[in-house]
Amino acid sequence: MEVTLYEKKKEIKTMSREIVLGAIKNSFLKLNPLKMYKNPVMFVVEVGMFITLLATIFPTYFGSTYDEVGYNALITFILFVTVLFANFAEALAEGRGKAQADTLKKTKKETMAKLIKSDGSIKMVKSSELKKGDIVLCEAGDIIPADGEIIEGLAAIDESAITGESAPVIKEAGGDFSSVTGGTKVISDSIKVQVTVDEGESFLDRMIKMVEGAKRQKSPNEIALTTVLVSLTIIFIIVVMTLYPMAKFVHVRISATTLIALLVCLIPTTIGGLLSAIGIAGMDRVTRFNVIAMSGKAVEAAGDIDTMLLDKTGTITFGNRLAADFIPVGGHKKEEVTYYALVSSLKDLTPEGRSIVDLAKKMGVKVPEDILDGAEVIEFTAETRMSGLNLKDGTIVRKGSYDKVKEYIKEQGGEIPEDLDKEVEKISLLGGTPLVVVKDKEVLGVIYLKDTIKPGMKERFKQLRAMGIKTIMVTGDNPLTAKTIAEEAGVDEFIAESKPEDKINVIKREQAAGRLVAMTGDGTNDAPALAQADVGLAMNSGTMAAKEAANMVDLDSDPTKIIEVVAIGKQLLMTRGALTTFSIANDVAKYFAILPAIMSDTLPSIKVLDIMKLSSPTNAILSALIFNAIIIPILIPIAMRGVKYRPMSANALLARNLLIYGLGGLIAPFVGIKLIDLIISSIF
Numbered sequence: 001m002e003v004t005l006y007e008k009k010k011e012i013k014t015m016s017r018e019i020v021l022g023a024i025k026n027s028f029l030k031l032n033p034l035k036m037y038k039n040p041v042m043f044v045v046e047v048g049m050f051i052t053l054l055a056t057i058f059p060t061y062f063g064s065t066y067d068e069v070g071y072n073a074l075i076t077f078i079l080f081v082t083v084l085f086a087n088f089a090e091a092l093a094e095g096r097g098k099a100q101a102d103t104l105k106k107t108k109k110e111t112m113a114k115l116i117k118s119d120g121s122i123k124m125v126k127s128s129e130l131k132k133g134d135i136v137l138c139e140a141g142d143i144i145p146a147d148g149e150i151i152e153g154l155a156a157i158d159e160s161a162i163t164g165e166s167a168p169v170i171k172e173a174g175g176d177f178s179s180v181t182g183g184t185k186v187i188s189d190s191i192k193v194q195v196t197v198d199e200g201e202s203f204l205d206r207m208i209k210m211v212e213g214a215k216r217q218k219s220p221n222e223i224a225l226t227t228v229l230v231s232l233t234i235i236f237i238i239v240v241m242t243l244y245p246m247a248k249f250v251h252v253r254i255s256a257t258t259l260i261a262l263l264v265c266l267i268p269t270t271i272g273g274l275l276s277a278i279g280i281a282g283m284d285r286v287t288r289f290n291v292i293a294m295s296g297k298a299v300e301a302a303g304d305i306d307t308m309l310l311d312k313t314g315t316i317t318f319g320n321r322l323a324a325d326f327i328p329v330g331g332h333k334k335e336e337v338t339y340y341a342l343v344s345s346l347k348d349l350t351p352e353g354r355s356i357v358d359l360a361k362k363m364g365v366k367v368p369e370d371i372l373d374g375a376e377v378i379e380f381t382a383e384t385r386m387s388g389l390n391l392k393d394g395t396i397v398r399k400g401s402y403d404k405v406k407e408y409i410k411e412q413g414g415e416i417p418e419d420l421d422k423e424v425e426k427i428s429l430l431g432g433t434p435l436v437v438v439k440d441k442e443v444l445g446v447i448y449l450k451d452t453i454k455p456g457m458k459e460r461f462k463q464l465r466a467m468g469i470k471t472i473m474v475t476g477d478n479p480l481t482a483k484t485i486a487e488e489a490g491v492d493e494f495i496a497e498s499k500p501e502d503k504i505n506v507i508k509r510e511q512a513a514g515r516l517v518a519m520t521g522d523g524t525n526d527a528p529a530l531a532q533a534d535v536g537l538a539m540n541s542g543t544m545a546a547k548e549a550a551n552m553v554d555l556d557s558d559p560t561k562i563i564e565v566v567a568i569g570k571q572l573l574m575t576r577g578a579l580t581t582f583s584i585a586n587d588v589a590k591y592f593a594i595l596p597a598i599m600s601d602t603l604p605s606i607k608v609l610d611i612m613k614l615s616s617p618t619n620a621i622l623s624a625l626i627f628n629a630i631i632i633p634i635l636i637p638i639a640m641r642g643v644k645y646r647p648m649s650a651n652a653l654l655a656r657n658l659l660i661y662g663l664g665g666l667i668a669p670f671v672g673i674k675l676i677d678l679i680i681s682s683i684f
Ligand SMILES: Nc1ncnc2c1ncn2[C@@H]1O[C@H](COP(=O)(O)OP(=O)(O)OP(=O)(O)O)[C@@H](O)[C@H]1O
Pocket: 311, 312, 313, 314, 348, 350, 352, 353, 380, 381, 382, 385, 386, 387, 399, 400, 401, 402, 433, 434, 435, 474, 475, 476, 477, 478
């Protein structure tokens, strides 16, 4: 099973000359101990370096002889390079984000806004002067001055500055596509926009802060791991310190420099040096998928997801549910149901409604020109699942979901035709959505709304199952349609005829069972559920409320991208785990490489342990320390790219990683140190 992980990745230059040069400069700036202490393991190395530096200048105070000044200087230099390598890893990871932030900042320039005053007149003001609640006019060619909701009109908007997608999107007042983002451009028509945020809190501001890492805080997982690394470091400091009196007791002289070299080899410098780079790079990978994550914690939570909530229409299916046929029931004629289906949809602006009008007109059905005069519009809501018109002559026309229409007919005291069930079932078994058409209290027939499952969904759900993630489809559609689509797409569970609040209940139920839940959504009524979910991915096309509640926003508005986000989160957790395993295994191996070499001169009995046969004790220490330093840059590509990822269960992954990174970590130092020793001994 292959992963589709990087398929859609936008090709952004990841490692430009500027980024590398900037990272080199920043790795020196990060040497400042006031910054360095935030990375405790590397801070210990830096302190060690200062001590060996002093031992180079005043050797006798530190148990060295004047003969060893060169050795002390060399150790100091290697330690310096070790710290620098670690800083470079972090700076490189940060650099990519900074480059992206710079591009975004260019988008965020001061523009002039057409503020509509309370008397209706227009005043030109600077965009930075706008406040929440202000109403502005945006016409073709204007840059939208602030985030807001369209309160009047419809326009084509170029959002490429933010999404990178050049095709314009249509935004209009009312519904789930009414939010606009500051910095985007109106291409045609004009809209009135109510500003929804104050200066400095806009979506663009949040994006810039996020990619710059200004908001980057250590995630709980990172903090926990740092605590483990610090504990290990403290243990090794104690071990190395007790080594001194022990050596003295058996008349082995060990200088402070050698002890520090030994300490640095033993403490987890590899993972200590790469830890923050792994986290930053993980977030960066999400960003390059055009998903903005509000925190590293959110990305990691995605890696731990147990349950994923998806809606049917638009996520699993294409979502452009189009009318395909009109089917009469109860002895009515096809013309009749087609006509009233058309009438019921004349003012229905949903894609479903518009497709009904299109199909009926294509079939040649016409309505009187004055039919809408004095008619009352009943708009579709997810709550009522019906829409229609109350005509001036008293005729009531409705269309809606099977269950709601049945309720409605019962209330009106009407009859349900016997053949309705059969027709509804037929459509549902095809995975279509049946809409029942009603005139007054009579059922006329059914509209067949056709929808298609996106290609490759089955594969994707299979991958999710392989990762141990349960998928639940939550849909407003009827149980039979839901069942058909659920089976065809291969989701694990489905909930049909659900109201918006059902989503939040499902999330709460799963969380109460101790599971971490992800969901995608775009509507204002999704906002509470997006906030409740551990990972909430909002669509950029959706409402501001949804975007604010979620902890991630997909700029491409592709609901299935949650699958990639989960994969990236898992990859981030795995990379951190793998490199931690490698680092610690490495340190254990180094212990067996160096200690026999140091001791075997004076303690011949230790010789049996000296399997590496290094050229001299001094060379053993130098080789180990050099290996310890260069393993950091060698692993930078893995830290940045993430370890190879294949969907499989957590246990299988753990076993695989222990094998590769644990065993690899044990063997690598023996090979590496031996090689370096061969080189050193041939030089000196
Ligand atoms: N324009 C409309 N007029 C009347 N009824 C509609 C209209 N659109 C949809 N319906 C009915 O309402 C139901 C619920 O619609 P809603 O959009 O809330 O959910 P859905 O799109 O079916 O499911 P999902 O939650 O997967 O998107 C639909 O299954 C359909 O029966």
